[in-house]
Amino acid sequence: MPDAAAPASPSQPRNPLHGLTLEAIVRALEAAYGWPGLNERIPLRCFESDxxxxxxxxxxxxxxxxxxxxxxxxxxxxxxxxxxQQGAAPR
Known part of the structure; x- marks a missing residue:
């Protein structure tokens, strides 16, 4: 499974989704927001019910x-x- 923070490949250097699987995206969102937070942001039954x-x-x-x-x-x-991260960095 590709690392969610992996750098973009040279063929699409500006596309942050390039090389990521949908599974990696869903797992990263679930880790960041949890299922209730995901359902709050995008109300879908697959995020709400089981x-x-x-x-x-x-x-x-x-x-x-x-x-x-x-x-x-x-x-x-x-x-x-x-x-x-930029806001937390010392100036």
């Missing part, structure tokens, strides 16, 4: 609009983490 990575993956692979929302939230999370 949530699991496998049930979420099944739904997201069949539902492009939901997958786009999850990928957007992941990119937001990365930007937010970068901002927090």
């Amino acid at each position: 949530p699991s990575v496998s049930s979420s993956l099944k739904f997201l692979r069949k539902t492009p609009w939901a997958r786009e929302k999850v990928e957007s939230l992941y990119l937001f999370m990365l930007r937010d983490q970068r901002r927090q």
Whole structure:
């Protein structure tokens, strides 16, 4: 499984999703927000009712609009983490 913080490959140097699996994205979001937090941000039954990575993956692979929302939230999370790291760095 690719590291969620792995650098982008030379073929798509500006695409932070390149090389990441949907599973890695869902696991990173779940680790950051938990299932209740994910359901708060993107209200989907797969995050609310008996949530699991496998049930979420099944739904997201069949539902492009939901997958786009999850990928957007992941990119937001990365930007937010970068901002927090920069704000915590001594000047």
